[in-house]
Amino acid sequence: MGRITLSKVTKRFGDVEVIPPLDLEINEGEFVVFVGPSGCGKSTLLRLIAGLEDVSGGVISIDGQDATATPPAKRGLAMVFQSYALYPHMSVRKNIAFPLRMAGIDKAEQDRRIDNAAKVLNLTDYIDRRPGQLSGGQRQRVAIGRAIVREPAAFLFDEPLSNLDAALRVGMRLEISELHKRLATTMVYVTHDQVEAMTMADKIVVLRAGYIEQVGSPLELYRKPKNLFVAGFIGSPKMNLISGPEAAKHNATTIGIRPEHISVSATEGMWKGRVGVSEHLGSDTFFYVHDTGLGTEMTVRLSGEVEMKSGDTVYFTPDADKIHRFDDKGLRLE
Amino acid sequence: MATKASRSAARVMMAPAVILLLGWMLVPLTLTLFFSFKKYLPLRGDKWQNGLEWVGFENYSRFLSSSSFWPAVTTTLIIVLGVLIITVCLGVLLALLLDQPMWGQGVVRILVIAPFFVMPTVSALVWKNMFMDPTNGLFAHLWRFFGAEPVAWLSEASLPSIVIIVSWQWLPFATLILLTAIQSLDSEQLEAAEMDGAPALKRFAYIILPHLGRAITIVILIQTIFLLSIFAEIFVTTGGAFGSRTLTYLIFQRVLESQNIGLGSAGGVYAIILANIVAIFLMRIVGKNLDT
Ligand SMILES: Nc1ncnc2c1ncn2[C@@H]1O[C@H](COP(=O)(O)OP(=O)(O)O)[C@@H](O)[C@H]1O
Numbered sequence: 001m002g003r004i005t006l007s008k009v010t011k012r013f014g015d016v017e018v019i020p021p022l023d024l025e026i027n028e029g030e031f032v033v034f035v036g037p038s039g040c041g042k043s044t045l046l047r048l049i050a051g052l053e054d055v056s057g058g059v060i061s062i063d064g065q066d067a068t069a070t071p072p073a074k075r076g077l078a079m080v081f082q083s084y085a086l087y088p089h090m091s092v093r094k095n096i097a098f099p100l101r102m103a104g105i106d107k108a109e110q111d112r113r114i115d116n117a118a119k120v121l122n123l124t125d126y127i128d129r130r131p132g133q134l135s136g137g138q139r140q141r142v143a144i145g146r147a148i149v150r151e152p153a154a155f156l157f158d159e160p161l162s163n164l165d166a167a168l169r170v171g172m173r174l175e176i177s178e179l180h181k182r183l184a185t186t187m188v189y190v191t192h193d194q195v196e197a198m199t200m201a202d203k204i205v206v207l208r209a210g211y212i213e214q215v216g217s218p219l220e221l222y223r224k225p226k227n228l229f230v231a232g233f234i235g236s237p238k239m240n241l242i243s244g245p246e247a248a249k250h251n252a253t254t255i256g257i258r259p260e261h262i263s264v265s266a267t268e269g270m271w272k273g274r275v276g277v278s279e280h281l282g283s284d285t286f287f288y289v290h291d292t293g294l295g296t297e298m299t300v301r302l303s304g305e306v307e308m309k310s311g312d313t314v315y316f317t318p319d320a321d322k323i324h325r326f327d328d329k330g331l332r333l334e
Numbered sequence: 335m336a337t338k339a340s341r342s343a344a345r346v347m348m349a350p351a352v353i354l355l356l357g358w359m360l361v362p363l364t365l366t367l368f369f370s371f372k373k374y375l376p377l378r379g380d381k382w383q384n385g386l387e388w389v390g391f392e393n394y395s396r397f398l399s400s401s402s403f404w405p406a407v408t409t410t411l412i413i414v415l416g417v418l419i420i421t422v423c424l425g426v427l428l429a430l431l432l433d434q435p436m437w438g439q440g441v442v443r444i445l446v447i448a449p450f451f452v453m454p455t456v457s458a459l460v461w462k463n464m465f466m467d468p469t470n471g472l473f474a475h476l477w478r479f480f481g482a483e484p485v486a487w488l489s490e491a492s493l494p495s496i497v498i499i500v501s502w503q504w505l506p507f508a509t510l511i512l513l514t515a516i517q518s519l520d521s522e523q524l525e526a527a528e529m530d531g532a533p534a535l536k537r538f539a540y541i542i543l544p545h546l547g548r549a550i551t552i553v554i555l556i557q558t559i560f561l562l563s564i565f566a567e568i569f570v571t572t573g574g575a576f577g578s579r580t581l582t583y584l585i586f587q588r589v590l591e592s593q594n595i596g597l598g599s600a601g602g603v604y605a606i607i608l609a610n611i612v613a614i615f616l617m618r619i620v621g622k623n624l625d626t
């Protein structure tokens with residue numbers, strides 16, 4: 001249960017083609033993350049799968065069945081919205097019970113499932129409160145609870161963590177990942193945050209303007225970005241991209257080197273520059289190096305606490321086998 | 335208004351308005367109370383200068399024991415309730431319709447609101463002469479077209495007619511308030527309900543209607559305040575005949591037609607009491623609905 005296949009799926013709003021014909025396979029039990037900048041069509045794609053928007057062309061099938069014209073309620077999918085979309089006039093219990101009530105499931109079974117979900121999500125203490133009396137993280141859990149009790153074929157999440165503060169986000173990220181491990185149900189997760197994508201996904205789908213730029217596991221995307229867009233989008237801090245004579249030395253139009261694949265020395269190295277701002281995270285230190293003579297400033301990441309003053313001259317050298325090469329169309333060269 | 339100084343400054347600055355409003359309310363209220371305990375029939379030669387005779391609660395008991403009192407209260411309540419039911423039900427329906435994206439939305443919305451800008455006297459006259467006239471009215475023509483006997487609306491069905499006229503005037507108000515309430519509903523809630531397997535009718539019952547609860551109570555509260563005192567619509571159409579005499583109208587007749595100011599004032603005090611009973615009752619409901 002929970003295999004979703006999109007073939008030649010297209011979506012137009014009036015004359016604007018938001019999703020050009022797109023093929024995608026989501027396997028059973030997989031945690032798939034759609035990631036891309038704001039406005040690239042991630043939500044639209046998710047809503048197409050949910051059935052909240054009609055496709056302009058193409059076929060969506062769920063578990064081998066053509067579901068293109070199936071109404072949302074009949075697709076067996078549960079969605080968690082960015083705004084949580086809880087029913088404000090109902091208690092937490094009633095919110096979670098709502099899909100079961102609509103499905104006409106008997107009271108005893110309803111209670112069993114609700115109590116179960118409440119226990120899994122730590123909702124028991126405020127099960128009789130209204131959503132308005134809960135914190136953001138608690139509301140998020142209620143929304144997830146409402147999705148779980150339906151025992152859907154797949155979960156759809158639309159930026160569920162973007163309204164939470166940073167610390168809570170890390171916690172909820174973990175909880176959702178654990179939930180996926182436990183339920184082993186297909187999850188489709190939309191985010192604009194590449195860190196969420198990298199940490200949670202089995203499979204990442206990188207989108208730009210409705211096009212799929214690359215599909216792959218987090219490490220595949222990290223190691224072998226197919227093009228400049230993916231190279232720049234995946235990884236934090238961003239990959240350094242150098243073009244011009246330095247790239248030509250490697251027979252490429254552009255070369256990319258990740259900040260963590262550069263070593264630094266005070267005395268000798270391939271390139272030379274002047275230290276600008278440095279950011280100390282404790283576990284890591286990021287430097288921004290100016291006047292590199294490469295036509296761009298470089299970001300360097302060193303692990304541990306490194307003392308370096310602004311204005312110091314440094315020499316730095318990329319790991320030769322970690323250099324990514326791209327051609328004049330921005331595509332990866334092997 | 336955090337500091338002591340700003341609080342007392344605020345008090346000083348608000349004082350004129352408060353005093354004016356108090357005077358505005360207290361003077362007529364005191365006068366009404368004063369007259370209600372006096373025998374005051376100007377046509378019989380009672381004069382303010384000669385001093386008025388103190389009659390105690392006689393006006394009150396006479397007003398209450400008059401055969402027109404209870405029918406007037408019933409008529410008032412029927413009209414208020416009838417108009418409330420019609421405007422709220424149709425208002426919800428219209429608001430749902432107007433919320434749908436459609437061609438010419440702006441114009442349609444303005445047209446729907448238009449009746450609210452017509453003065454009650456004018457709209458009642460239009461209804462009386464153009465629609466409900468038993469010989470020349472549009473309804474009479476319609477009835478005849480289908481071979482039915484035209485209804486003499488204002489004499490045979492005076493209460494329903496007045497309810498229709500007043501509803502027509504207040505429907506735009508209800509629609510407007512309910513429309514803004516519907517527009518403030520988060521569309522993701524409806525989508526969530528749709529995914530949870532709720533068909534359109536259940537989405538209406540479980541999501542939209544509860545969301546509208548607050549707006550509906552506000553509509554009921556405001557409309558009741560105004561409906562308790564409708565006058566022009568009755569004055570222009572039936573003149574209080576055919577069982578359409580409300581409490582307000584009865585008071586008007588006592589004061590102006592019978593020229594019995596004392597009796598009318600006692601009626602006025604009853605009206606104030608009735609309005610306050612309704613208001614307290616409504617405030618309870620609204621209070622319950624507003625603090626969620
Ligand atoms: N209902 C709609 N009507 C017209 N354009 C829309 C509609 N919904 C989304 N769009 C457009 O489609 C594009 C993708 O939107 P969306 O899927 O919400 O992006 P994302 O979720 O990736 O930020 C945007 O340019 C947006 O303006």
Ligand SMILES: [Mg+2]
Nearest residue numbers: 042043044159
């Ligand atoms: Mg979005």
